[in-house]
Amino acid sequence: MLDHEYTTKKVFRENFFNDWRKEMTHEEMSLIKDLDKCNFGDIHAMHKAKVEARKNMTKEEKQVLKEANQKIVDEYGYCLLDHHKERIGNFKIEPPGLFRGRGEHPKQGMLKKRIQPEDVIINCSIESCVPVPPAGHHWKEVRHDNTVTWLASWTENIQGSIKYIMLNANSKLKGEKDWEKYEVARKLKTCVDDIRNQYLQDLKSKEMGTRQRAVALYFIDKLALRAGNEKEEGETADTVGCCSLRVEHITLHEQLEGNECVVEFDFLGKDSIRYYNKVPVIRKVFKNLKLFLENKQPGDDLFDRLTTSLLNKHLSSLMQGLSAKVFRTYNASITLQQQLKELTNKKLLSYNRANRAVAILCNHQRAPPKTFDQSMANLQAKIDGRKEQLALAKTELKQAKKEAKAKGSSEPKLLVERKKAAVKRCEEQLLKMEVQATDREENKQIALGTSKLNYLDPRISVAWCKNTEVPVEKIYNKSQRDKFAWAIDMTEADFEF
DNA sequence: TTTCACACTTAGCAGCTTATTG
DNA sequence: CAATAAGCTGCTAAGTGTGAAA
Known part of the structure; x- marks a missing residue:
């Protein structure tokens, strides 16, 4: 310590x-x-x-x-x-x-x-x-x-x-709760279009509170922000979520990097993890934000007429069981499903890519591993070494071919085959290492575990495994399989979130 | 209407164990 | 076999959201 x-x-x-x-x-x-x-x-x-x-x-x-x-x-x-x-x-x-x-x-x-x-x-x-x-x-x-x-x-x-x-995640009690959570998120899928139309309408409301609610909902839906309950000052670190955003946390840009109506977010969220994002928004949202910022100091609430309980009261009137966090679950799971459909290379790597897309959406970050730079350099050194080896193997192959041509007998041909195999092996290993390097680099600051454990309906993953013949053990370890036993048991290949 | 108490989920990290590699 | 990397578990802080009390 x-x-x-x-x-x-x-x-x-x-x-x-x-x-x-x-x-x-x-x-x-x-x-x-x-x-x-x-x-x-x-x-x-x-x-x-x-x-x-x-x-x-x-x-x-x-x-x-x-x-x-x-x-x-x-x-x-x-x-x-x-x-x-x-x-x-x-x-x-x-x-x-x-x-x-x-x-x-x-x-x-x-x-x-x-x-x-x-x-x-x-x-x-x-x-x-x-x-x-x-x-x-x-x-x-x-x-x-x-x-x-x-x-x-x-x-x-x-x-x-x-x-x-409390009980472990693999208990029946927690499993049932987990299942219920995803069923609520799936129910949102059936009415999300109506809800979106509704809040787009509300952007034009005469009531300031309703407009603020609409903009907040737009953020929660589009960016998967957390609700943002108010917290007692001085009791905890100064962090915010959607409803508790302050003026100082956003910057409006009419034009930015070739986009119009860009909102720049910069704030500390749960666990003091920084959320930084530049997002083009629709004009109506942008105009409302300008309005909300009028005559305010940096430390003032952006949404001064809105609280999480007001927002959740509204949401539960639109659909039973609906609250702000359901949007995070819904958007995370639907994103995974879409990504898995798009990434046609039916390999584990695709799954990790899709998982990563969700983690980015939810802003699940981690501190880069302490040894990251070193291990990256080690890997690069290995790649370089392998490249040299490949070059050498190639010249050897050429040499062998030349000799085979000159002599024309069977013995050197055998040598050619062997050299060919060596080149191929080398190329494969090189490719594998390069993929690994990209994967590791892309994952440097991203934590995949949180979304896997808390946001992704496991039935999507189980169904994907069935369709691609990737064993479920490749994506879930033992304790994850125990936690998601309910999904592994009941899910067919045709499951749709 | 606001505050408070409560119960539950979500979150990242430290440190260990296991697998991989040369 | 040793060094390194990857994987995993336990830990506990930090959120969300509901309902009752003030």
Whole structure:
């Protein structure tokens, strides 16, 4: 932790020191007054040594550890729901530590406290045997609420929010919910044209609130923006979604790079991931935006007459179960389906391309891997090496041909065949590496996992596998197959989202 | 009408394990 | 066999959205 960048941040250090002092005895308090004068070198070295020792354990020692861990999972990692044994998603309580939010979080560095049994609420059925608290302790409460899915909960001390112990994604309960989510998105498909016509009409409304709603919906639909609930200032990092966009987050361009009516977005979204995009919009949207910006300061809300609950109330009146997030699911899944139809090269690479198109739409980014530049250079070196090898193989082939012609006997012909094969092999390997290089470069900052796990109706993927004879194992690993078992079981090749 | 409490999904990252490669 | 890359899992923060209370 000591060598991490955030220990140099002012906010982090102040919050930490503040909370640390609260834990001190009087004596310590009078002794330790300045964080800059504290030296954590020893404890840091000890920690590092521990990590090193772990790494250097023998195979047998590691095996023993693994088995001990498995035992814990066997004992605490499962529960019984409706007479079915189900895996629990997160059965371990979160350990204490220093809170590190994402981005410029005002609470970074604060002490996340240890949770005691006295903080924990247990939720189980009335006829089940209640788990026994650790010796000398008691639970905060034991309740029997079958209208919720959580098994245990506690309140965390940084934000005061509730944390839950819930089932694993491969459980029947979560699977059914997942299925329902995609069914709602499919229902949107049947009425999305009407809804689009509606909001295009609303762009001309006399009501300012209605116009703002229409423009917001246009963004949510076209750009897959998140709804953007309002957040309490100073409690979290300053991030926004659609409804919470501020004047400072967009720039209007009558003309830009050969396009008319371009909106330039630049803001931090969920997890403080930057959203940067230059989008040509229809004239009516552009004109409305100009109107919304009139007489406002950079820090003012773009949509001052709109909230997510107003927007969602409207949406649910248009279709049962419709809310802003459904558009993200719908647009992600429909994009995958379209892309898979367009990319006629029925290979895994096409699937990844389609997946990538969705990830870009949803702005799913990742930090480039730490070793990215190095490994890219390594790959390039390999490509160069292979190119040389290919050139050499080609000249050798020519030479062999020449000799074969001169001698005309069968022996050199055999040599020609062998050289030909070598050239071919070389070319194939080269091509493979080049494809790999492109793929890796294109994927540098893009995270595919999030859309695969949360936005893409798995039935689209399963059907594609059936049609292309790509084994489903190639696109879903074991835990993904478990999560999507419902889709793998029920999907035929002719499935349409 | 606004705020709050609550429950649930969505998100990226660290660190480990496994596969690949030379 | 060792080095490197790829794949995977666990973790927990950060969103969404509903319904009740103020």
